[in-house]
Amino acid sequence: MSGDHHNTDDSGPAARVKALEAILTEKGMLDPAALDAVVDLYETRVGPRNGARVVAKAWTDAEYRKRLLANATAAVRELGFAGPEGGHLVAVENTDRVHNLVVCTLCSCYPWPVLGLPPVWYKSFAYRSRAVSDPRGVLKDFGLELSADVEVRVWDSSAEIRYLVIPQRPKDTDGMSEDELAAIVTRDSMVGVEKIAPPARAGAKRARA
Amino acid sequence: MSTAALNKLIEVARLDPEHVFSAPWEARAFAIALKLSESGLFTWDEFRDHLIAEVRASDRIRARDGTSDHGEYYDHFLRALERLLAEKGIATSNERES
Numbered sequence: 001m002s003g004d005h006h007n008t009d010d011s012g013p014a015a016r017v018k019a020l021e022a023i024l025t026e027k028g029m030l031d032p033a034a035l036d037a038v039v040d041l042y043e044t045r046v047g048p049r050n051g052a053r054v055v056a057k058a059w060t061d062a063e064y065r066k067r068l069l070a071n072a073t074a075a076v077r078e079l080g081f082a083g084p085e086g087g088h089l090v091a092v093e094n095t096d097r098v099h100n101l102v103v104c105t106l107c108s109c110y111p112w113p114v115l116g117l118p119p120v121w122y123k124s125f126a127y128r129s130r131a132v133s134d135p136r137g138v139l140k141d142f143g144l145e146l147s148a149d150v151e152v153r154v155w156d157s158s159a160e161i162r163y164l165v166i167p168q169r170p171k172d173t174d175g176m177s178e179d180e181l182a183a184i185v186t187r188d189s190m191v192g193v194e195k196i197a198p199p200a201r202a203g204a205k206r207a208r209a
Numbered sequence: 210m211s212t213a214a215l216n217k218l219i220e221v222a223r224l225d226p227e228h229v230f231s232a233p234w235e236a237r238a239f240a241i242a243l244k245l246s247e248s249g250l251f252t253w254d255e256f257r258d259h260l261i262a263e264v265r266a267s268d269r270i271r272a273r274d275g276t277s278d279h280g281e282y283y284d285h286f287l288r289a290l291e292r293l294l295a296e297k298g299i300a301t302s303n304e305r306e307s
Contacts, residue, residue: 013232013234013238013283013284013287014232014233014234016287016291017234017237017238017241017287018234018237020238020241020290020291020294020300021237021241023300023301024241024245024299024300027300029245029248029250029299029300030241030244030245031244034240034244035237035240035241035244036240038239038240038243038244039230039236039237039239039240042229042236042239042240043229043230043236047229084243084253085253106261106264106265107257107260107261107264108260108264108282109257116229117229117230117239119228120218120228120231120280120282121215121218121219123280123282124214124215124218124277124278124280124282125214125267125268125271125277125278126212126214126215126218126277126278127215127218128268129268129271129272130215137212138215141212141215141216141219142219
């Protein structure tokens, strides 16, 4: 943490947060125990595992996939996922011809109920400033090179809408259960910066050449 | 904006994919903002407008100087929260010092 280039405050951020918390608690506006609960919620329970469940269900249940594409907010709620930053959710699906990428160019808007809080790169100037102007370059940074005939669609979640990418289901996963599929869905694939690799499971159905 | 800067951040994220906050104060600041908005002292949109203003000011400097950030998002977040609370006359972080 060496970002001490703004010097308008004498004390470091930890001390400032502590002071704010003390004042607000004193005024009866905050309950420190409630803060613990929020931190615990976003550190351990609301995260990309939720989105992975949504994707796995969409892969295995054609009717659910339709509902998800038609109204993601409602479809996600069916699985019990709702909350702040989830009021207007849109699911966009990757195919052989289309690859979707999500960014928030202004700050860090992100679909909390299905992905939790955004990772550090999502909030970075490097990502926000380039995802729209040079999406293929950004994807290359993530190790993903798309062929020229794949259309890249960039979704800027700066307004009310929050986007969830439904990545492509990898090949060789036909026999897998919804739970097993959920386990291979990554956070980054649901933002659109990577593809899901086929699982290299021991005892997988047939060894791939 | 250099590719190297993004690569470094990607690498950090890869090392710990479930990593949400880099320091306890970041988590605390997030929770304070969320709780206060839930209790109606301000709306999340009001908070976001302040956050966007902080991020934009930083972006402008980065674009001008050709520098990259290194994960100081929650510094912007905290400053946005402080500004909003001060503007609304709810609290300032040096209130207790007197």
